[in-house]
Amino acid sequence: MSVEPSVDLGAPVDTALAVEVINLSRVFTGRKGATVTALDNVSLTVRPGEFVSLIGPSGCGKSTLLRLIADLDTPTRGTIAVFGTSARQARVNQAYGIAFQQAGLLPWRTVTGNIELPLELHGAGKAARQARAAELLDLVGLTDFAASYPDQLSGGMQQRVAIARALAESPRLLLMDEPFGALDEMTRERMQNELVRICGETGAAVVFVTHSIPEAVFLSDRVVVMSPRPGRIRDVLPVRLGETGKRGENLREEEAFFRAVRQVRELLHGEAPDRLRGVETR
Amino acid sequence: MRQPSFARTALAPIILGLAVVLLWQGAVTAFAIKPFILPGPFTIGQQFGANIDNVLAGMAVTGRNALIGLVAGALLGILAAAVAALARVIDEAAEPIVAALAVVPIVALAPVLYTMFGAGAETARQIVAGLAVFVPVYVNTLKGLRQVRPIHRELMQAYAATGWQATRTVTFPTALPFVFTGLRIASSLAVISALVAEYFGGPLGGLGRSITSSASSSNYGLAWAYVLGSIVLGLVFYCAALAVEKLVNRRTGG
Numbered sequence: 091m092s093v094e095p096s097v098d099l100g101a102p103v104d105t106a107l108a109v110e111v112i113n114l115s116r117v118f119t120g121r122k123g124a125t126v127t128a129l130d131n132v133s134l135t136v137r138p139g140e141f142v143s144l145i146g147p148s149g150c151g152k153s154t155l156l157r158l159i160a161d162l163d164t165p166t167r168g169t170i171a172v173f174g175t176s177a178r179q180a181r182v183n184q185a186y187g188i189a190f191q192q193a194g195l196l197p198w199r200t201v202t203g204n205i206e207l208p209l210e211l212h213g214a215g216k217a218a219r220q221a222r223a224a225e226l227l228d229l230v231g232l233t234d235f236a237a238s239y240p241d242q243l244s245g246g247m248q249q250r251v252a253i254a255r256a257l258a259e260s261p262r263l264l265l266m267d268e269p270f271g272a273l274d275e276m277t278r279e280r281m282q283n284e285l286v287r288i289c290g291e292t293g294a295a296v297v298f299v300t301h302s303i304p305e306a307v308f309l310s311d312r313v314v315v316m317s318p319r320p321g322r323i324r325d326v327l328p329v330r331l332g333e334t335g336k337r338g339e340n341l342r343e344e345e346a347f348f349r350a351v352r353q354v355r356e357l358l359h360g361e362a363p364d365r366l367r368g369v370e371t372r
Numbered sequence: 373m374r375q376p377s378f379a380r381t382a383l384a385p386i387i388l389g390l391a392v393v394l395l396w397q398g399a400v401t402a403f404a405i406k407p408f409i410l411p412g413p414f415t416i417g418q419q420f421g422a423n424i425d426n427v428l429a430g431m432a433v434t435g436r437n438a439l440i441g442l443v444a445g446a447l448l449g450i451l452a453a454a455v456a457a458l459a460r461v462i463d464e465a466a467e468p469i470v471a472a473l474a475v476v477p478i479v480a481l482a483p484v485l486y487t488m489f490g491a492g493a494e495t496a497r498q499i500v501a502g503l504a505v506f507v508p509v510y511v512n513t514l515k516g517l518r519q520v521r522p523i524h525r526e527l528m529q530a531y532a533a534t535g536w537q538a539t540r541t542v543t544f545p546t547a548l549p550f551v552f553t554g555l556r557i558a559s560s561l562a563v564i565s566a567l568v569a570e571y572f573g574g575p576l577g578g579l580g581r582s583i584t585s586s587a588s589s590s591n592y593g594l595a596w597a598y599v600l601g602s603i604v605l606g607l608v609f610y611c612a613a614l615a616v617e618k619l620v621n622r623r624t625g626g
Contacts, residue, residue: 160525160530162529162530181529181530182532183533184532188527190523190526190527192523193529194521194523194524194526196524196541196542196545197543198548207531207541208531209536210541211531211533211541212531216485250568305412
């Protein structure tokens, strides 16, 4: 591994791990008793403040893993702990914020109304909600659109609202399932820059599901490469190209970035590195 | 200039309508068509003007029946749909009944209802209107209550929202446009049913009874004037429901 090992992961870790997944399996049972093993004996830890990407081809169980951590699904075997509690307890405690590929905003609510939604559901006062929403709108750069409705916004802006909503209760863990998957490349890179900045500012741990190798490399402290049928973790690659808050546009041009991209690709394809390298350096 | 001009969108139909009226009058005059076959528009207009008080009174009677039926039928439809959405068993049990109700010519019940509630009461007509309203409101509301997007459901789950919170913040607002679509369809049905129910008896005064009594006393112009009143009443109901639907959909369509 020739990746820059600038591994200084913040404060001494005396708190519980953000996520601890041990020997997790999820088997789906079809109609006629046929079973599909979406996840097979997966173990993974995420430290507080750490950014971990799950990458792999369709059907490798990366979204399933995220949904299990979010307690939107129940594992067949194995255990999940989120900040030292069960996944269910973590969900009830609102220990995490979540964002999906679709923004999933409520079209009948304004941008502010959407960001306030989790606060409202959990009984925050009106003044506190408004103050927090204003803060988050500023963070995602949408202050001018506070009173707009989702259908008046572009896809990228909607996704930023969804991220603001996920951050509303200052969670120490963010779960993101291909949040930029539906965006065009330009918007996508801009959103990645913003996400890195936001993570630097909030210090939240992130579990980030993606299809995109450069996205995973740019954002992550560690990239978890998964393989399909059954879903397994093939390898975990530490990347962390510079301080979270300070990664910028120029990082995408750096040699270290390309090197990490190539490594992830090789792991992903599981092919002989030499042959791939030959293709790539044309 | 992509938007059609005002002249094209508003003026053109008016000119067409005027042309049709003039052609109609021209034909009635030129071919000396007997008024019991088809009176000319001028005669109808004149009768409408001369009997405007009676026509308005008829519209008030029939309109009141239709409105009471609309409100009662809609409330019942929404309530029943909410219950059916909660309990699959009830939905399955109700499905054939609602399907049967949808194909039954509900006005056919009018004579039976007159004997039940007495020929002097408006109740039978209101019930007919209410029954006609119930079906589209029930069907549309039930459909609307099932439209919650999976992502919204998961979001509510991720927020650990209670059942009632999820219903209030996601299910109801999602269903709302469907409810109002049902109400729009029901609005004209209410008027039609209340009016046609009058043909089968009951107290005098409504538009339906006035049409039949004018026609049977050979006062064809007046009969058509009441028909014109019925059209206006139907349009008022429909346009009001359409306006409310538009207002609701403006923010909930996306």
